Amino acid sequence: MNAPRLRIRKLDIKNGRVDLSHGSGGRAMAQLISEIFAENFANDLLAQGNDQAVFSVPPGRLAMTTDGYVVSPLFFPGGNIGSLAVHGTVNDLAMAGAKPLHLSASFILEEGFALADLEKIAQSMGEAAREAGVQIVTGDTKVVERGKADGVFISTAGVGVVPDGLDLSGDNARPGDKILVSGTLGDHGVAIMSSRENLQFETQILSDSAALNGLVADMVAACGPHLRLLRDPTRGGLAATLNEIAHQSNIGVRIHEDDLPVKAEVAAACEFLGLDPLHVANEGKLIAFVAAEAADALLAAMRAHPLGKDAAIIGEAVEDAHHFVQMRTSFGGSRIVDWLSGEQLPRIC
Amino acid sequence: MKYVDEYRDGKLARQIAATITAEARDNRDYRFMEFCGGHTHAIARYGLEDLLPNNVRMIHGPGCPVCVLPVGRMDDAIKLAQRPDVTLCTYADLMRVPGSQGLSLIKAKAAGADIRMVYSTLDALRIAQEEPDRKVVFFAIGFETTTPPTALAIVQAQKLGLKNFFVFCNHVLTPAAIQNILESPDVRDLGLVRIDGFIGPAHVSTVIGTRPYDFFAEEFQKPVVVAGFEPLDVMQAILMLVRQVNDGRCEVENEYSRAVTPDGNLKAQDLVSSIFELRDMFEWRGLGDVPYSALKLRDAYAAFDAEKVFDITTQPAQDNPACECGAILRGVKKTTDCKLFGTVCTPETPMGSCMVSSEGSCAAHWTYGRFRDATEKQAS
Numbered sequence: 001m002n003a004p005r006l007r008i009r010k011l012d013i014k015n016g017r018v019d020l021s022h023g024s025g026g027r028a029m030a031q032l033i034s035e036i037f038a039e040n041f042a043n044d045l046l047a048q049g050n051d052q053a054v055f056s057v058p059p060g061r062l063a064m065t066t067d068g069y070v071v072s073p074l075f076f077p078g079g080n081i082g083s084l085a086v087h088g089t090v091n092d093l094a095m096a097g098a099k100p101l102h103l104s105a106s107f108i109l110e111e112g113f114a115l116a117d118l119e120k121i122a123q124s125m126g127e128a129a130r131e132a133g134v135q136i137v138t139g140d141t142k143v144v145e146r147g148k149a150d151g152v153f154i155s156t157a158g159v160g161v162v163p164d165g166l167d168l169s170g171d172n173a174r175p176g177d178k179i180l181v182s183g184t185l186g187d188h189g190v191a192i193m194s195s196r197e198n199l200q201f202e203t204q205i206l207s208d209s210a211a212l213n214g215l216v217a218d219m220v221a222a223c224g225p226h227l228r229l230l231r232d233p234t235r236g237g238l239a240a241t242l243n244e245i246a247h248q249s250n251i252g253v254r255i256h257e258d259d260l261p262v263k264a265e266v267a268a269a270c271e272f273l274g275l276d277p278l279h280v281a282n283e284g285k286l287i288a289f290v291a292a293e294a295a296d297a298l299l300a301a302m303r304a305h306p307l308g309k310d311a312a313i314i315g316e317a318v319e320d321a322h323h324f325v326q327m328r329t330s331f332g333g334s335r336i337v338d339w340l341s342g343e344q345l346p347r348i349c
Numbered sequence: 350m351k352y353v354d355e356y357r358d359g360k361l362a363r364q365i366a367a368t369i370t371a372e373a374r375d376n377r378d379y380r381f382m383e384f385c386g387g388h389t390h391a392i393a394r395y396g397l398e399d400l401l402p403n404n405v406r407m408i409h410g411p412g413c414p415v416c417v418l419p420v421g422r423m424d425d426a427i428k429l430a431q432r433p434d435v436t437l438c439t440y441a442d443l444m445r446v447p448g449s450q451g452l453s454l455i456k457a458k459a460a461g462a463d464i465r466m467v468y469s470t471l472d473a474l475r476i477a478q479e480e481p482d483r484k485v486v487f488f489a490i491g492f493e494t495t496t497p498p499t500a501l502a503i504v505q506a507q508k509l510g511l512k513n514f515f516v517f518c519n520h521v522l523t524p525a526a527i528q529n530i531l532e533s534p535d536v537r538d539l540g541l542v543r544i545d546g547f548i549g550p551a552h553v554s555t556v557i558g559t560r561p562y563d564f565f566a567e568e569f570q571k572p573v574v575v576a577g578f579e580p581l582d583v584m585q586a587i588l589m590l591v592r593q594v595n596d597g598r599c600e601v602e603n604e605y606s607r608a609v610t611p612d613g614n615l616k617a618q619d620l621v622s623s624i625f626e627l628r629d630m631f632e633w634r635g636l637g638d639v640p641y642s643a644l645k646l647r648d649a650y651a652a653f654d655a656e657k658v659f660d661i662t663t664q665p666a667q668d669n670p671a672c673e674c675g676a677i678l679r680g681v682k683k684t685t686d687c688k689l690f691g692t693v694c695t696p697e698t699p700m701g702s703c704m705v706s707s708e709g710s711c712a713a714h715w716t717y718g719r720f721r722d723a724t725e726k727q728a729s
Contacts, residue, residue, distance in 0.1 A: 264350060267350050268350050268353075271350065271353060322720070322723050324719075324720045324723070326720055329359075329394075329395050329396050330357060330359050331357055331358075331359045331362050331395040331396065331397075331400075331580050332359040332362050332363055332366075332396070332399070332400055333395050333396015333397055333398065333399040333400055334396045334399055334720070335393065335394060335395070335396045335717040335718065336716060336717050336718065336719060336720055338715075338716045338717070341695075341696035341697050341716075
């Protein structure tokens with residue numbers, strides 16, 4: 001005969017708060033994991049309840065990445081820390097041309113954090129994972145005393161598989177390559193700024209946070225070996241990404257201000273905040289270096305995908321021992337596009 | 350973007366550039382100083398130098414408030430911030446300015462000082478209201494543009510009866526600095542710096558108007574064109590200066606007539622003079638002690654004056670001896686003449702203040718224009 005099932009009152013998600021017992025390893029923690037995380041992430045591997053997920057991998061090379069999320073505020077126009085964590089991790093894998101498979105998620109929770117907010121975050125993570133075709137298969141929960149964190153911090157890891165023959169490493173760019181961007185720049189950073197406590201301004205701008213693995217798959221299918229490299233211009237914006245690649249690939253970069261897609265609202269917000277859209281973070285955009293002869297085909301493939309409809313060719317790689325990223329300004333002069341110095345927008349992701 | 354794109358029109362810029370090239374005489378060169386960091390930034394950011402003919406050169410002036418703040422005052426601010434009872438509110442520009450002991454506000458903050466970056470004086474005022482147990486000090490710097498908001502904050506603090514809001518006043522005055530440059534031996538006697546005319550301040554002039562510059566045009570026989578901060582404003586102002594030089598005129602002209610009047614903002618001027626009075630002497634980095642060039646709080650507002658309340662006596666402090674900020678701010682040297690430029694001194698690890706603010710001539714050249722040095726080197 002089975003022992004009678006232990007009756008535990010369900011979590012009060014509507015009014016409850018995280019307390020220290022939720023990180024103690026006891027029954028309260030098990031309940032939090034089961035009713036919030038397992039419920040929203042729903043997959044067989046997680047349901048096994050092991051301390052690790054064991055799975056077999058399709059043929060190809062394994063890609064692995066890790067990321068931490070401390071964005072403030074936790075909820076912003078167009079997303080929240082949960083969806084951002086899934087998108088960011090998926091994109092880091094996708095930029096290598098990998099098909100993302102599985103994610104881990106580790107939560108540092110602050111005592112007093114509203115369970116309703118945690119539920120919303122977990123729900124967004126589940127939805128984002130399903131949309132991107134990945135599973136969150138293992139995780140961890142810790143609770144720290146009030147004041148020792150800021151609501152919730154999330155750490156993730158992700159694994160994916162790169163098909164044999166595909167190499168999109170950051171040192172692949174060559175002089176003559178064309179540079180493409182998948183859409184408008186600076187949306188995420190401006191959406192976050194607009195919702196900061198001390199800086200609210202009215203705008204319709206939503207974060208561009210999105211998983212780019214679908215777009216990448218289409219790009220690889222269209223251009224295959226002509227595609228040199230991909231990277232997502234997150235913190236530090238397009239400027240930082242182009243500088244990284246110029247150094248990695250031992251090239252210079254020339255871009256044209258007239259060709260950069262920037263929404264008018266984003267340009268206006270940057271104008272009055274004193275920011276440069278080239279330095280502002282994106283969470284759903286990528287840049288691609290491609291052999292010149294395949295640039296038009298790649299542009300067409302990108303524009304055919306909903307996440308690449310505003311794609312544009314913005315410049316080219318050149319020979320330059322100084323690795324300068326230079327921009328021809330709309331005004332008619334030239335200038336360097338440098339790394340961002342200092343902290344323009346702390347805790348943007 | 351309306352009211353912005355119009356002033357960044359590349360086609361129009363090329364037309365003005367062509368006119369400048371046509372009107373600038375081949376047998377001479379033209380050397381104009383843009384006083385303001387805002388103009389320096391615009392020149393670098395939009396690559397204006399590429400549009401100008403070789404015989405028209407810009408000399409970058411000292412009009413960057415962060416750059417001219419002497420090390421001693423920076424030390425004072427850091428010391429204030431280190432007091433356990435003080436919350437120091439500052440514009441973000443100042444966070445990385447090095448003090449004399451290798452310290453900066455950002456390092457002091459990391460070591461536990463309560464320093465908050467604010468966008469306006471009102472943010473500081475709000476913090477004082479919300480945290481009555483903290484002594485909230487606003488680190489006030491800037492030219493005539495940022496002085497009225499500081500004055501308003503003091504008026505507001507008085508209305509609210511706040512006893513925990515203080516201002517560490519470092520507001521300085523533009524005309525005094527221009528006069529100091531024109532009277533300096535570099536310009537007057539030694540002929541080290543030849544200045545054929547000035548691009549006058551944009552935002553500062555919205556407050557003080559154009560009249561204060563009449564003196565320079567007359568006494569020193571230098572043309573002045575007050576110009577906005579957009580790149581087309583700067584191009585147009587350069588053309589107006591070339592024309593004045595060619596005609597032998599020394600007048601104050603107003604390119605920025607959409608915002609600047611001869612008298613300026615009288616209400617703001619009245620407000621400022623009701624709260625502040627002239628200091629007999631104030632140190633400027635690069636210029637040294639300049640008489641009647643800065644403001645302090647009037648005695649009636651002593652209760653808000655951080656210098657009095659916290660008994661601050663500024664100690665003289667030296668810049669890094671190899672740092673050329675001083676000579677650069679006077680227009681005697683170019684950024685690239687400094688041995689530290691781009692080697693140990695970059696925006697990430699600034700040795701001098703000109704490398705900190707985006708309006709500083711070193712930071713502007715490093716961030717936007719340093720590819721020209723590489724091209725020049727290759728050409729030679």
